[in-house]
Amino acid sequence: DTGVSQNPRHKITKRGQNVTFRCDPISEHNRLYWYRQTLGQGPEFLTYFQNEAQLEKSRLLSDRFSAERPKGSFSTLEIQRTEQGDSAMYLCASSLDILPLHFGNGTRLTVT
Amino acid sequence: GESVGLHLPTLSVQEGDNSIINCAYSNSASDYFIWYKQESGKGPQFIIDIRSNMDKRQGQRVTVLLNKTVKHLSLQIAATQPGDSAVYFCADRPQGTYKYIFGTGTRLKVLA
Numbered sequence: 001d002t003g004v005s006q007n008p009r010h011k012i013t014k015r016g017q018n019v020t021f022r023c024d025p026i027s028e029h030n031r032l033y034w035y036r037q038t039l040g041q042g043p044e045f046l047t048y049f050q051n052e053a054q055l056e057k058s059r060l061l062s063d064r065f066s067a068e069r070p071k072g073s074f075s076t077l078e079i080q081r082t083e084q085g086d087s088a089m090y091l092c093a094s095s096l097d098i099l100p101l102h103f104g105n106g107t108r109l110t111v112t
Numbered sequence: 113g114e115s116v117g118l119h120l121p122t123l124s125v126q127e128g129d130n131s132i133i134n135c136a137y138s139n140s141a142s143d144y145f146i147w148y149k150q151e152s153g154k155g156p157q158f159i160i161d162i163r164s165n166m167d168k169r170q171g172q173r174v175t176v177l178l179n180k181t182v183k184h185l186s187l188q189i190a191a192t193q194p195g196d197s198a199v200y201f202c203a204d205r206p207q208g209t210y211k212y213i214f215g216t217g218t219r220l221k222v223l224a
Contacts, residue, residue: 004155031210042201042214043156056211091155100146101212103155 002026004104006092012110013082020078021107025094032075033101034067035091036060043091049075082111124221131189133218135202140183142204146212147176147187149198156201159187189220197222 005024013019025032031050035043046065047057051072061067064082069075079086089108093101125131137145143164148156162169162176162185169176175188185202199217206213 033212035214040216042203042216045211045213048210050210056209093155098144098210100158100161101156102158103148105153105155 004092004094004102006090006104006107008107009105010108010110012112015084015111016081018078018080019082019109020076021090021092021109023075023077023092023094023104025074025092026096026102027073029094029096029102030072031095031097032069033093033095034075034077035093035103037089037091037106038087046077079109082109084111087111121216122219122221124223125192126223127192127194129192131187131192131196131220133187133189133200133202133220135185135187135215137183137185137202137204137213137215139204139206139213140180141207142213143207144205145176145178145185146203146205147174147185148201148203148214149196150201150217151198159200192220192222194222194224196220 007022033048034046037043045058047067049069052069064080067077089106091106093103095101146161147159150156160171160174160176162178167178173190177186199219201214201217203212203214
């Protein structure tokens with residue numbers, strides 16, 4: 001079991017730049033989730049996929065955020081025109097049907 | 113609205129004692145609940161789950177109790193060890209969705 005893999009682990013970018021994160025879920029898992037976590041807070045739901053279909057998006061997910069899972073395997077989360085408020089840990093999780101989520105170790109984004 | 117909260121932000125216990133971490137949830141339609149442990153720099157790690165048709169579930173050194181009447185969830189850790197030091201989150205899943213709502217978290221400190 002290789003677990004959920006996220007890359008990069010850390011990303012520092014300047015305000016206004018675009019960033020893209022990648023998540024590789026556990027291979028047989030059909031559901032994939034993106035969460036955002038700020039210091040001292042619990043993870044906040046952003047969006048989730050069942051296979052390649054994006055089934056739900058949070059109101060937190062502004063137009064600058066887009067997520068894809070083109071072949072139902074890995075997923076990417078892109079943030080355009082980053083703002084300082086986007087600084088957070090971005091967590092990816094996967095699950096098989098209704099079984100518990102398995103999280104990766106996240107990508108920590110710092111916007112300067 | 114949907115929210116999952118925790119009563120205590122920090123809990124300190126002596127090594128070897130039992131720990132009890134509490135959580136209140138607001139959505140009476142939630143049918144599935146999970147406890148996660150998060151260590152610094154890592155993603156949340158699954159501990160134990162419980163469905164709404166149960167009121168107690170036991171794992172290795174951990175027990176989860178669910179009181180649907182007062183919408184309360186607790187995690188009991190027996191014989192707390194230094195390796196149990198972490199932040200603990202409860203999460204619930206509203207019925208009919210696959211979205212998990214996390215609380216703020218409780219930091220557990222184990223004193224030697």
